[in-house]
Amino acid sequence: MNVMLIFAHRWIGVALALFMLTWISSGTLIAFVEAPSISPGLRLLRTQALEPREGWLSLGEALARSAVARRGEPGNDAGFADARLRRLDGTPAWIIEDGRGQRFAISAIDGGLIEVTPQKAERIASAWLEVEAEEAPDISYIGTIDAPIGLRNAEALKPFHRFAVDDGLGTQVIVSARTGEVVQKLTRTQRAVAYAGNWLHLFRWLDSIGAADYRRGALSCAGFLAATAALTGLVVGWIRWRPGLFGRPTYLGGRVQPFREFWLKYHFWAGLLGGTFALSWAASGFLSTNPGQIFSSANTSPAELSHFRGERPAAIIWEWKPGAPLAISEDVLELQWSRLGDAAKLFALTRRGERRRVDLQGTIGSYSEAELLAAAGRVAGETKIAAHELIDSYDAYYYPNHRQTAEDKPLPALRVDLADAKHSSFYLDPLQGRLVAKLDDSLRWRRWLYSAAHHWDFGWFRNAGVWSVWIGTCIGSVIVLSLSALVLGWRRLRRSVRPVTARFPIPRIARVTKTSAAPSTTQQVSP
Structure with missing residues (x-):
């Protein structure tokens, strides 16, 4: 058994030594460098x-006028997920x-579908800069x-126009x-870091060569082999460690x-x-690919979001027209509709990052608990609601990760537990009426295993300082481990592939040096 463990650890390590060093190093960049978005x-x-003016179209009018351009979709499409009013190139x-989940822009002046050409995008980028x-x-x-480096969850926004900025920094x-x-x-420099991080760590280079369909499988195989190498190495190490406790023997010389x-x-x-950390990261990296679909999807589907919002929005959403009399400040940049069933709210987003409710006739001040529970019930279908609780602090499953803010996981939140075999739960945002997160038993396992x-x-570790010190220490130990594995793997590989003559030398025949000419004893016979 020990021989098999050593054999597996040695040769998987030889094959993956450089990969592990690259994987850990690129993961370090992802952990400590700000996301490139x-x-x-x-x-x-x-x-x-925004500065609203008289004569702008309501949402319903804009959708109706753009119906033909949107491939014949109904003008009063009750399935919209989000509607925001803002200025686009003026x-x-x-x-x-x-x-x-598809996104598009409609003019609030004439209802035309706005095409963001390279020329329009250039003006937008210039104004933004x-x-x-x-x-x-x-x-x-x-x-x-179609896929800028490091930009995640942006399928609904593609394609993308790319521009070079003449600033001496190579900005794009x-x-x-x-x-x-x-x-x-x-x-x-930031692009180089993004390539060294996301591009390598997540195997995005497979997308570049037209093998995007194989990326998840490749990540899964690499993670499994790396976890196997780490596990066998830990077992072999513990077997060979003889600390001499309780009078047990040590190796020669103590x-x-x-x-x-x-x-x-x-x-x-x-x-x-560092082997425990290497095993932790490799095994969890393997599980992140969801091999065999053992975990449920953590993302809410378009169908679930549609059920959550309800079939038909309130009439105020379709009919309300923005105009000059609207009581909003000059620093408002965007207006955004929120709805649950037949209840609606209008929010104004300011330049200071504030979200204010706009008081309009036909809208509500806040979503009631009954409206939120009804929305959760529409998603649950025939499954009954077992319990619900308004939480004002984060728990083990609902929290902002190191790259999120309180806007991504707001408080307070309404947790709704369902009476199903999977023990499903929803987390709802009472302010904006959003389905923020969902859980079931498999996702709870994923939360801890991945x-x-x-x-x-x-x-x-939710404290940024504690997390940085701990992760830095763990990464350092695994990089040290990977470097030594790379050296040993290279040595083993050289010994294994060197020429046969180097391993089994052919004996050389000694040369005889003549010191004097010997008389010939050969006689010639005449014919």
């Missing part, structure tokens, strides 16, 4: 002031997300792409061709490990200290 708050911060526009630099730098169009700006929103701004050579000793101690083991986002 623009937050919704910053995206909105540099938008033009033009007031309704930014719509429909029930299928001017807010930061007080003077618009020169930019040039590079091309249109990415603008969505669907909604005209600036979604990314990266310097040359050594507690069997190795004399520097790199072998180095790898042994690095494995005992998120806790991979991101260390529980207990004291």
